[in-house]
Amino acid sequence: MGSAQLVCVEGGPPMKIDAVMIPALKDCVHCGLCLPECPTYHATGREAESPRGRIAALRGVVEERSSVSDAIHDGLESCLVCRACESACPSGISMENLMARYREQTRNVRGDFSASLESWLLSYVISHPRRLNACLNLVRILSPGLRIFPGNEDLPARHRLRPQPPVPQLLEPSGQARGTVSILRGCVADRLFREETHLAARLLARAGWRVLVPAAGCCGALHHHAGLVEAGQRHASLRWKDLSAAEVDYVVVDSAGCGSHLLGQRDSDSPPITDTVTLLAHEGGFVAKSRLPGRWAISVPCHQQHSDLDSTTGISIIESCVEERVELPAQDHCCGAAGMYLLRRRKLSRKIGKMAHERFEKSDADAIVSGNPGCLLRWEGLLGSSRAKHPVQILAQSSGLTPI
Ligand code: SF4
Numbered sequence: 349m350g351s352a353q354l355v356c357v358e359g360g361p362p363m364k365i366d367a368v369m370i371p372a373l374k375d376c377v378h379c380g381l382c383l384p385e386c387p388t389y390h391a392t393g394r395e396a397e398s399p400r401g402r403i404a405a406l407r408g409v410v411e412e413r414s415s416v417s418d419a420i421h422d423g424l425e426s427c428l429v430c431r432a433c434e435s436a437c438p439s440g441i442s443m444e445n446l447m448a449r450y451r452e453q454t455r456n457v458r459g460d461f462s463a464s465l466e467s468w469l470l471s472y473v474i475s476h477p478r479r480l481n482a483c484l485n486l487v488r489i490l491s492p493g494l495r496i497f498p499g500n501e502d503l504p505a506r507h508r509l510r511p512q513p514p515v516p517q518l519l520e521p522s523g524q525a526r527g528t529v530s531i532l533r534g535c536v537a538d539r540l541f542r543e544e545t546h547l548a549a550r551l552l553a554r555a556g557w558r559v560l561v562p563a564a565g566c567c568g569a570l571h572h573h574a575g576l577v578e579a580g581q582r583h584a585s586l587r588w589k590d591l592s593a594a595e596v597d598y599v600v601v602d603s604a605g606c607g608s609h610l611l612g613q614r615d616s617d618s619p620p621i622t623d624t625v626t627l628l629a630h631e632g633g634f635v636a637k638s639r640l641p642g643r644w645a646i647s648v649p650c651h652q653q654h655s656d657l658d659s660t661t662g663i664s665i666i667e668s669c670v671e672e673r674v675e676l677p678a679q680d681h682c683c684g685a686a687g688m689y690l691l692r693r694r695k696l697s698r699k700i701g702k703m704a705h706e707r708f709e710k711s712d713a714d715a716i717v718s719g720n721p722g723c724l725l726r727w728e729g730l731l732g733s734s735r736a737k738h739p740v741q742i743l744a745q746s747s748g749l750t751p752i
Pocket residue numbers: 385386387388389397398399402426427428429430431432433434443444
């Protein structure tokens with residue numbers, strides 16, 4: 349088998365599929381342990397939209413037994429890259445890497461409008477803070493009109509689109525510093541979740557950390573998932589350079605998707621990655637003064653559960669801030685937001701979101717906590733902003749820290 353092959357595409361030009369995919373594809377033993385974990389399989393009931401089905405389809409293509417038909421492409425493109433199948437797979441197959449490689453090689457050939465729009469947004473808007481800000485200003489102006497149309501529940505809440513004061517570049521603790529951390533501001537999150545970055549920086553400074561906040565910029569996670577692999581690596585490398593320009597003990601990333609991507613692009617001498625809640629739970633310095641009333645479900649983001657990020661240490665500190673914590677049924681299942689997926693595959697994303705909402709209703713919770721910006725936007729759309737909170741908002745409110 350050569351290093352690459354040309355594969356016939358139905359109704360289109362030949363598509364190049366790199367045979368480097370083959371070893372991972374051959375590792376699948378068809379056990380099906382991944383099927384119960386896969387949200388798209390749950391939502392559609394179709395083997396073609398399961399991890400096993402996707403791997404079998406890709407293998408058929410790279411072994412030249414089949415071409416990339418529209419049906420095969422659709423099944424592959426509908427993967428959320430939530431990585432739930434990776435935790436279940438005894439063969440250690442990385443669906444994240446398989447999908448990034450597939451999308452990298454097929455994106456331009458298929459001429460899919462939504463995929464092209466996604467690439468354009470990622471390359472010419474999201475990677476450029478000024479353009480992104482201008483674009484979000486436009487969304488802010490148009491959003492009252494857009495909200496009257498059905499199906500626009502995923503638009504960010506009004507308060508998220510409002511411009512916020514800049515986050516200080518440096519916050520010093522009041523006494524002797526226990527160490528130094530730097531915080532990722534991100535790209536879309538820098539506008540929509542700036543309040544959370546302010547709160548995180550103040551919580552950490554109050555706990556005794558010297559807090560550095562470098563300039564905003566994209567980490568490349570969205571690029572990687574869209575198959576813009578080289579751009580994903582380039583942005584991650586730029587963020588690592590900014591975040592570790594000074595000597596820091598930790599890099600703090602309060603977005604699980606970004607944290608997991610940066611973790612995958614980390615050098616051996618890079619500082620460790622954590623998030624605000626995990627760091628405070630691990631190192632101390634946080635005291636809850638009151639409990640937020642009600643029954644709270646905690647939704648741990650997919651990329652925190654299924655990567656090497658710490659997904660458990662922070663739970664106890666969130667529990668100490670709320671009146672009651674309740675379990676979400678199948679809490680490891682994706683909410684369907686999955687970054688740009690929410691825009692690219694709206695119908696399936698909304699169906700998976702509806703399934704997540706049904707699980708929430710069954711839990712009898714009043715509200716939910718989620719530490720990933722995309723998931724939180726989804727939950728705010730489903731439940732309203734007062735019933736969906738980021739963990740740093742919970743800690744801030746419980747410890748008497750007022751928003752900016
Ligand atoms: S990454 Fe998620 S959506 Fe994709 S195959 Fe795995 S479980 Fe299914």
